[in-house]
Amino acid sequence: xxxxxxxxxxxxxxxxxxxxxxxxxxxxxxxxxxxxxxxxxxxxxxxxxxxxxxxxxxxxxxxxxxxxxxxxxxxxxxxxxxxxxxxxxxxxxxxxxxxxxxxxxxxxxxxxxxxxxxxxxxxxxxxxxxxxxxxxxxxxxxxxxxxxxxxxxxxxxxxxxxxxxxxxxxxxxxxxxxxxxxxxxxxxxxxxxxxxxxxxxxxxxxxxxxxxxxxxxxxxxxxxxxxxxxxxxxxxxxxxxxxxxxxxxxxxxxxxxxxxxxxxxxxxxxxxxxxxxxxxxxxxxxxxxxxxxxxxxxxxxxxxxxxxxxxxxxxxxxxxxxxxxxxxxxxxxxxxxxxxxxxxxxxxxxxxxxxxxxxxxxxxxxxxxxxxxxxxxxxxxxxxxxxxxxxxxxxxxxxxxxx
Amino acid sequence: xxxxxxxxxxxxxxxxxxxxxxxxxxxxxxxxxxxxxxxxxxxxxxxxxxxxxxxxxxxxxxxxxxxxxxxxxxxxxxxxxxxxxxxxxxxxxxxxxxxxxxxxxxxxxxxxxxxxxxxxxxxxxxxxxxxxxxxxxxxxxxxxxxxxxxxxxxxxxxxxxxxxxxxxxxxxxxxxxxxxxxxxxxxxxxxxxxxxxxxxxxxxxxxxxxxxxxxxxxxxxxxxxxxxxxxxxxxxxxxxxxxxxxxxxxxxxxxxxxxxxxxxxxxxxxxxxxxxxxxxxxxxxxxxxxxxxxxxxxxxxxxxxxxxxxxxxxxxxxxxxxx
Numbered sequence: 001x002x003x004x005x006x007x008x009x010x011x012x013x014x015x016x017x018x019x020x021x022x023x024x025x026x027x028x029x030x031x032x033x034x035x036x037x038x039x040x041x042x043x044x045x046x047x048x049x050x051x052x053x054x055x056x057x058x059x060x061x062x063x064x065x066x067x068x069x070x071x072x073x074x075x076x077x078x079x080x081x082x083x084x085x086x087x088x089x090x091x092x093x094x095x096x097x098x099x100x101x102x103x104x105x106x107x108x109x110x111x112x113x114x115x116x117x118x119x120x121x122x123x124x125x126x127x128x129x130x131x132x133x134x135x136x137x138x139x140x141x142x143x144x145x146x147x148x149x150x151x152x153x154x155x156x157x158x159x160x161x162x163x164x165x166x167x168x169x170x171x172x173x174x175x176x177x178x179x180x181x182x183x184x185x186x187x188x189x190x191x192x193x194x195x196x197x198x199x200x201x202x203x204x205x206x207x208x209x210x211x212x213x214x215x216x217x218x219x220x221x222x223x224x225x226x227x228x229x230x231x232x233x234x235x236x237x238x239x240x241x242x243x244x245x246x247x248x249x250x251x252x253x254x255x256x257x258x259x260x261x262x263x264x265x266x267x268x269x270x271x272x273x274x275x276x277x278x279x280x281x282x283x284x285x286x287x288x289x290x291x292x293x294x295x296x297x298x299x300x301x302x303x304x305x306x307x308x309x310x311x312x313x314x315x316x317x318x319x320x321x322x323x324x325x326x327x328x329x330x331x332x333x334x335x336x337x338x339x340x341x342x343x344x345x346x347x348x349x350x351x352x353x354x355x356x357x358x359x360x361x362x363x364x365x366x367x368x369x370x371x372x373x374x375x376x377x378x379x380x381x382x383x384x385x386x387x388x389x390x391x392x393x394x395x396x397x398x399x400x401x402x403x
Numbered sequence: 404x405x406x407x408x409x410x411x412x413x414x415x416x417x418x419x420x421x422x423x424x425x426x427x428x429x430x431x432x433x434x435x436x437x438x439x440x441x442x443x444x445x446x447x448x449x450x451x452x453x454x455x456x457x458x459x460x461x462x463x464x465x466x467x468x469x470x471x472x473x474x475x476x477x478x479x480x481x482x483x484x485x486x487x488x489x490x491x492x493x494x495x496x497x498x499x500x501x502x503x504x505x506x507x508x509x510x511x512x513x514x515x516x517x518x519x520x521x522x523x524x525x526x527x528x529x530x531x532x533x534x535x536x537x538x539x540x541x542x543x544x545x546x547x548x549x550x551x552x553x554x555x556x557x558x559x560x561x562x563x564x565x566x567x568x569x570x571x572x573x574x575x576x577x578x579x580x581x582x583x584x585x586x587x588x589x590x591x592x593x594x595x596x597x598x599x600x601x602x603x604x605x606x607x608x609x610x611x612x613x614x615x616x617x618x619x620x621x622x623x624x625x626x627x628x629x630x631x632x633x634x635x636x637x638x639x640x641x642x643x644x645x646x647x648x649x650x651x652x653x654x655x656x657x658x659x660x661x662x663x664x665x666x667x668x669x670x671x672x673x674x675x676x677x678x679x680x681x682x683x684x685x686x687x688x689x690x691x692x693x694x695x696x697x698x699x700x701x702x703x704x705x706x707x708x709x710x711x712x713x714x715x716x717x718x719x720x721x722x723x724x725x726x
Contacts, residue, residue: 046634046635047632047633047634047635047657047658048616048631048633048634048657048658049541049633049634049657051633053633054633055621055627055629055630055631056627058618058621058622058631059618059622116617116618117615117616117617117658118614118615118616118617118618118631118632118657118658118659118660119614119615119616119658119659120615121467122613122614122615123615125471125596125598125613125615126595126596126615131471131596132471132474132596132597132613133595133596134592134594134595134596134597137592138592138593138594138595138619139593139619140593140594140595140617140619141595144595201593201623202589202593202622202623203589203625203715203716203717204589204622204623204624204625204626204627204715205622283559351622352622354559355627356624356625356626356627356712357547357549357558357561357563357580357626357627358549358557358558358559358560358561358563359561359563359627
């Protein structure tokens with residue numbers, strides 16, 4: 001108990017101590033949050049009319065970001081799986097960083113759902129037994145369940161790992177229990193699948209209503225998750241002069257390479273079904289890739305995304321290129337951008353265009369949606385920053401419990 | 404058998420559950436409600452009947468703790484209706500009457516539309532807007548009439564924005580679309596909080612006070628029949644229809660989804676929906692599918708009817724025909 005009190009005290013102390021760039025970064029994040037909160041206040045006061053969403057395109061940037069962040073959250077735990085189930089001791093320190101990314105991403109993911117609600121004041125209606133929870137029929141109820149359980153899992157994992165390290169019970173390693181690794185594996189696949197089903201479960205949207213969506217989401221998650229962690233490991237290493245992350249980065253690069261290739265393959269498979277046969281399902285794809293009846297706002301986005309994907313694949317495929325950190329980092333940035341565009345402009349939005357009644361009504365995010373999304377991103381980054389600020393000295397053994 | 408789908412709707416298990424498990428519900432959600440009443444009542448200065456004047460503040464607390472329609476007792480529904488009527492009075496300064504007519508026994512409503520007669524004047528749309536207190540700004544319309552070139556019923560080739568002044572054009576047909584009241588509604592499945600459900604008389608309704616605005620139902624609807632209140636609905640005061648129903652045309656708020664209810668405030672009282680009355684060519688037929696002498700049954704038995712998007716598997720109760 002005393003150990004826990006001292007742990008909490010040390011955590012606060014670590015959060016409040018930092019160099020000038022730490023405080024500058026916090027100011028940047030807080031202003032991002034401020035802008036987001038201001039615009040969200042507008043949205044609460046005047047309604048969702050401040051967005052560019054419509055009865056035709058009723059989900060947009062928020063839901064796409066929710067899906068993207070869900071993928072990042074799920075795949076960020078991949079190092080835990082490697083460390084525990086594949087006995088890769090050399091990546092176990094980096095695995096903690098993955099868990100911290102997962103925790104921040106799952107918080108962002110939940111917040112993106114929250115800002116998409118028309119009546120967040122009635123959220124209690126979703127609480128099982130108190131409100132009415134339409135489980136298991138509603139896919140959103142599955143999403144809420146998975147997000148909450150995953151949030152608790154990552155919170156518990158982060159907390160336990162830090163506390164054990166703090167007490168000197170585990171030397172930089174996470175709790176290496178078999179079931180944690182198995183649970184992590186179930187979570188990665190389960191979470192991504194549930195998120196894919198949220199879109200693919202509607203006969204009204206033939207563009208989404210395909211079995212390949214879940215595998216595509218899994219491939220995309222294993223691109224974006226590792227790419228984010230590769231960058232994070234280096235940024236954190238940069239500030240902390242810690243460079244023991246090379247084996248983890250190499251492993252992540254390999255995972256990303258395979259996933260990128262598989263993702264492109266799945267995109268190609270879908271393109272075949274869309275364009276070789278002409279049916280209801282191919283109309284949105286036509287709109288997305290070539291434009292329809294003079295409407296084609298998404299066309300440049302999707303081609304740029306696939307272009308970036310191809311470049312990223314080339315960069316990670318060739319060993320000589322991959323091993324140069326600068327090129328690997330560029331590949332990561334390209335891959336993250338590709339997956340993000342693919343999820344927003346390439347999947348969620350064209351699913352609504354044309355509508356099930358054949359109306360073409362285009363959508364581009366409004367200023368408010370962009371600022372609110374930036375606000376949510378800032379909240380996630382703030383959580384992440386504070387967690388890393390606490391975790392690094394503890395994992396590296398600089399801060400320990402002393403009786 | 405053709406009618407087998409409807410027996411499911413008639414014996415809606417949820418209705419029974421509502422009566423049977425009231426005690427267990429009291430245990431579950433009751434404390435929230437009592438807390439709300441306690442707070443609301445206390446702040447309003449003691450106990451009061453539902454019809455009494457309640458303050459805006461105590462009403463908003465009552466609103467917050469209001470249960471889902473299917474879980475409310477008769478008294479709780481009356482209290483909720485009191486709050487709705489007072490809110491309308493405060494907002495529009497009109498006295499509205501909110502009804503709660505239950506589904507009539509032995510009735511499942513169905514719709515048929517004669518495409519040979521529709522001239523595309525959109526008078527049904529106008530009547531629907533007036534009857535159902537739909538927002539004029541931003542515009543909300545339950546009925547969408549599209550113009551199709553003769554020779555094809557491909558909705559992707561339809562014109563949603565044709566000019567009503569010029570109809571009917573000789574080489575075109577006009578096709579009104581609205582909620583088809585599915586027997587297997589994907590919107591009901593999609594809602595995470597059970598804010599929308601299929602009533603025993605075959606109408607898919609929404610509890611506007613329970614909806615949290617996820618819009619999953621809109622993504623799920625193959626007929627694009629659902630509408631979201633992106634802003635506060637605006638209706639001119641003198642155009643408000645004061646004859647309303649809890650599950651129908653009572654004033655809505657922003658942030659919730661709504662849809663066509665076959666004019667539940669009319670149809671449950673034996674009247675035709677407003678669009679049926681308004682149609683100048685008599686293209687619309689509405690009635691009880693379980694009554695073999697009804698006009699709708701005559702149409703289904705004697706005309707060559709078809710349903711839109713049957714392949715979506717929703718089993719709609721809205722038929723089209725040519726004659």
